[in-house]
Amino acid sequence: MEGLELIAFNIISAVGTARSCYIEAIQKAKAGDFKSAETLIGEGDTVFNEGHKSHAELLQEEANGSRGIVNLLLLHAEDQLMSAEGFKIIALEFIDVYKKFNKK
Secondary structure: OOHHHHHHHHHHHHHHHHHHHHHHHHHHHHOOOHHHHHHHHHHHHHHHHHHHHHHHHHHHHHHOOOOOOOOHHHHHHHHHHHHHHHHHHHHHHHHHHHHHHHHO
16 A cells, blocks of 8 residues: 555544543543543544544645545545544543533
C-alpha cells in the first residue's frame, strides 16, 4: 500500500483513535472521573490533529494541482474525520453536563 491509499488509512486510523478517546472521555465523566475525561480529550486531540494534518496536506496538494483523484477510501477517511470532530463536540458537552450534575 502506498500513496493516497496509505494517507487515507493513516487518516482513518488517527481519527478513529481520536473518536474512541472522545467516547471513553464521556464514559469517564459519567463515572465522575473528570481528570481522566480531560486527559482523554487531550489524547484524542493529539491524534485527531495528526489525521487532520494529513487531510490538510492532501487539500493543499490538490489546490496546487498535484492531486485530483477522489476515491471511496478517501471519502471514507473524510467521513471518519468529520465523525470524530462531531464526537469531540458531543463529548465536551457531556463532560460539562456531568460536571454540573456532580456539583449538585
